Amino acid sequence: MAVTLKEVAERAGVSRSAVSRTFTDGASVSGKMRRKVEKAARDLGYSPNALASSLTTGRTKLIGLVSNNFHNPIFLEVFDLFTRALQDRGLRPLLVNLTDETDPANSVRMLRQYSVDGVVVASSTLPPGFSKSFRDAGVPVVHSFGRHTSNPQVHVVGIDNVECGRMAARTLIARGYKNVAFMGGPQDATSTQDRLRGFVSEMETRPDIQVSYTFATAYSFEAGRKEMSKLIASGPAQAYFCGDDVLSIGALSAVEESGLNVPDDIGIIGLNDMEMARWENIDLTTIRQPIQQIVNSSIELVVAMLDEPDRYPEARLFPCSIVERGTLREFPVSQLETKTG
Amino acid sequence: MAVTLKEVAERAGVSRSAVSRTFTDGASVSGKMRRKVEKAARDLGYSPNALASSLTTGRTKLIGLVSNNFHNPIFLEVFDLFTRALQDRGLRPLLVNLTDETDPANSVRMLRQYSVDGVVVASSTLPPGFSKSFRDAGVPVVHSFGRHTSNPQVHVVGIDNVECGRMAARTLIARGYKNVAFMGGPQDATSTQDRLRGFVSEMETRPDIQVSYTFATAYSFEAGRKEMSKLIASGPAQAYFCGDDVLSIGALSAVEESGLNVPDDIGIIGLNDMEMARWENIDLTTIRQPIQQIVNSSIELVVAMLDEPDRYPEARLFPCSIVERGTLREFPVSQLETKTG
DNA sequence: AACCTTTTTGCAACCGGTTGCAGTAAATCA
DNA sequence: TGATTTACTGCAACCGGTTGCAAAAAGGTT
Numbered sequence: 001m002a003v004t005l006k007e008v009a010e011r012a013g014v015s016r017s018a019v020s021r022t023f024t025d026g027a028s029v030s031g032k033m034r035r036k037v038e039k040a041a042r043d044l045g046y047s048p049n050a051l052a053s054s055l056t057t058g059r060t061k062l063i064g065l066v067s068n069n070f071h072n073p074i075f076l077e078v079f080d081l082f083t084r085a086l087q088d089r090g091l092r093p094l095l096v097n098l099t100d101e102t103d104p105a106n107s108v109r110m111l112r113q114y115s116v117d118g119v120v121v122a123s124s125t126l127p128p129g130f131s132k133s134f135r136d137a138g139v140p141v142v143h144s145f146g147r148h149t150s151n152p153q154v155h156v157v158g159i160d161n162v163e164c165g166r167m168a169a170r171t172l173i174a175r176g177y178k179n180v181a182f183m184g185g186p187q188d189a190t191s192t193q194d195r196l197r198g199f200v201s202e203m204e205t206r207p208d209i210q211v212s213y214t215f216a217t218a219y220s221f222e223a224g225r226k227e228m229s230k231l232i233a234s235g236p237a238q239a240y241f242c243g244d245d246v247l248s249i250g251a252l253s254a255v256e257e258s259g260l261n262v263p264d265d266i267g268i269i270g271l272n273d274m275e276m277a278r279w280e281n282i283d284l285t286t287i288r289q290p291i292q293q294i295v296n297s298s299i300e301l302v303v304a305m306l307d308e309p310d311r312y313p314e315a316r317l318f319p320c321s322i323v324e325r326g327t328l329r330e331f332p333v334s335q336l337e338t339k340t341g
Numbered sequence: 342m343a344v345t346l347k348e349v350a351e352r353a354g355v356s357r358s359a360v361s362r363t364f365t366d367g368a369s370v371s372g373k374m375r376r377k378v379e380k381a382a383r384d385l386g387y388s389p390n391a392l393a394s395s396l397t398t399g400r401t402k403l404i405g406l407v408s409n410n411f412h413n414p415i416f417l418e419v420f421d422l423f424t425r426a427l428q429d430r431g432l433r434p435l436l437v438n439l440t441d442e443t444d445p446a447n448s449v450r451m452l453r454q455y456s457v458d459g460v461v462v463a464s465s466t467l468p469p470g471f472s473k474s475f476r477d478a479g480v481p482v483v484h485s486f487g488r489h490t491s492n493p494q495v496h497v498v499g500i501d502n503v504e505c506g507r508m509a510a511r512t513l514i515a516r517g518y519k520n521v522a523f524m525g526g527p528q529d530a531t532s533t534q535d536r537l538r539g540f541v542s543e544m545e546t547r548p549d550i551q552v553s554y555t556f557a558t559a560y561s562f563e564a565g566r567k568e569m570s571k572l573i574a575s576g577p578a579q580a581y582f583c584g585d586d587v588l589s590i591g592a593l594s595a596v597e598e599s600g601l602n603v604p605d606d607i608g609i610i611g612l613n614d615m616e617m618a619r620w621e622n623i624d625l626t627t628i629r630q631p632i633q634q635i636v637n638s639s640i641e642l643v644v645a646m647l648d649e650p651d652r653y654p655e656a657r658l659f660p661c662s663i664v665e666r667g668t669l670r671e672f673p674v675s676q677l678e679t680k681t682g
Numbered sequence: 683a684a685c686c687t688t689t690t691t692g693c694a695a696c697c698g699g700t701t702g703c704a705g706t707a708a709a710t711c712a
Numbered sequence: 713t714g715a716t717t718t719a720c721t722g723c724a725a726c727c728g729g730t731t732g733c734a735a736a737a738a739g740g741t742t
Contacts, residue, residue: 050454052728070421080411083438097424113391253622281594393698
């Protein structure tokens with residue numbers, strides 16, 4: 001079916017090497033030869049077989065894009081950014097959906113069978129050990145949105161979730177809330193654990209503030225709504241730091257449904273600053289995670305690893321920032337007076 | 342780096358063919374041989390190179406998954422379903438993002454270079470000509486969510502958008518609305534055109550009903566919100582058939598913002614029945630598109646084409662159904678009286 | 683024009699597997 | 713037990729390219 005290099009060579013009346021060289025940049029070919037070959041190739045509609053060449057070059061230009069979150073719209077943004085950034089560099093994403101698959105060994109094996117040049121694990125819930133298995137298998141790997149540990153075994157690009165937890169805590173403290181809570185994502189997600197840790201540790205400086213926490217079953221709207229309904233039924237806190245925006249928006253919908261008001265009765269602060277957070281009828285106060293930068297940096301890193309597979313693991317953490325919108329009450333007058341007095 | 346078949350053969354003290362055969366099902370190998378080889382393979386951590394074997398078998402088990410909509414959450418559901426269904430069959434999705442790329446020739450060339458076994462174009466906006474270019478290049482292709490034409494050139498799996506337009510029209514008619522409108526997605530999207538056509542043609546049977554239409558710039562929340570704001574400012578219709586749920590939800594947010602009420606002041610009916618449509622605080626009346634069936638059927642079809650590349654093009658259309666929720670007013674009493682009287 | 687470089691080119695081996703064919707070993711049959 | 717099938721196994725060629733090496737061609741010098 002497909003035209004091969006051999007056929008082009010025959011038609012152009014040259015050797016196969018000559019054809020190969022015209023399609024390999026950096027190879028030594030005379031102008032005359034190049035023109036002859038290109039003409040034959042055009043006539044035949046030839047385009048080189050990337051997989052066959054990968055056999056000798058050792059490069060497939062395939063990058064495994066591994067994720068386990070296909071229910072959080074933020075990941076559609078993430079996939080969009082990843083696929084475009086990869087395409088811009090002539091790389092191709094081989095998508096792996098971990099939803100039905102928890103054993104890293106299977107993903108590792110599969111991606112090795114396809115000789116991917118590298119792997120990007122895009123997940124804020126998987127533990128470092130997951131991406132570690134790729135490294136152990138000799139596959140260059142970058143964990144995007146992953147957990148940063150003190151002794152990183154793999155490259156991590158993302159944010160400091162502990163610091164984000166602290167940032168959320170400081171924000172709620174500054175707004176004068178006296179009874180706050182963390183409504184996290186799934187309890188076993190690394191991001192949940194880290195955000196909780198930061199939140200609680202910052203709150204420890206303020207024994208006058210009552211702190212509690214619960215977990216939603218997933219980073220999804222539904223889970224956020226359900227969890228907040230439960231909380232409202234059992235007497236809610238004044239303000240919640242929700243695990244992410246999706247949970248926050250789910251929570252908002254539960255509050256609205258209950259007849260309570262945001263921010264008067266319940267304050268909410270999210271994390272991510274996804275597109276929807278900006279809508280006027282949502283207007284979510286949140287912590288912005290620079291996903292564009294994280295994605296680009298992840299790809300730069302994985303590309304760098306192609307030439308330097310044993311590159312020393314590093315963590316690239318990007319600062320987050322508060323985006324103040326309408327789901328937290330204003331800075332209270334009483335607090336102002338206390339401070340200035 | 343990676344262990345090759347040759348090394349396994351040497352360690353097991355057998356020929357390379359023997360090793361190859363133990364990893365090819367259906368091949369003739371004795372139990373003794375199999376055990377010997379498997380042991381050696383296990384010791385060495387061997388797993389066969391899928392790309393090398395594709396060279397002789399002509400099968401890569403790669404399927405190109407091509408889309409141009411990375412801003413509509415419904416496509417996250419679609420990607421989730423596709424990737425899982427493919428993985429279940431031992432196939433791998435090679436993701437192509439068309440956002441920056443309009444020329445089909447480039448996608449075709451790229452996917453041919455990677456010798457994909459087949460391609461699924463997942464888009465409700467691309468014209469049939471797009472997927473046709475894959476067929477012309479000899480690549481098995483299925484267009485999911487695509488336009489069904491009277492003389493199909495490629496396999497199409499999806500819904501009858503014209504009929505959906507009619508269905509929306511009939512629903513609005515039944516509710517007794519006298520001034521209705523279509524707020525479509527981008528004007529050049531095939532789904533927009535077809536839904537409009539069906540809507541208008543059905544409305545033509547009722548000259549007493551006033552009909553108008555406009556288009557949002559994209560299938561996105563933002564676009565829906567903007568368009569509805571404009572419409573409200575210039576005097577809105579009583580009820581809108583929105584191009585899809587995402588537009589509907591955007592529109593809802595604009596209505597809410599304007600102080601008007603749904604469904605009392607403005608009725609809205611969407612299309613897709615995405616997850617969010619079910620939320621209590623959205624509670625969108627919509628036309629359900631059976632995406633799970635569409636995805637599964639698309640994959641069955643593309644798999645069938647692997648063995649039968651010249652299979653005669655067919656259109657597989659799945660019926661849609663109204664999901665009645667809270668964004669259209671109740672069936673009016675006056676109308677009931679008219680009908681029974 | 684003879685000689686020395688520098689480019690180009692083709693040969694042939696190789697990348698990691700698969701597979702038709704022929705030969706060998708095992709199994710079945712009389 | 714010998715003859716005949718049948719089941720395994722290995723050889724060698726091939727899939728579609730790449731690349732080191734040496735020969736050939738082209739370009740430069742004196």
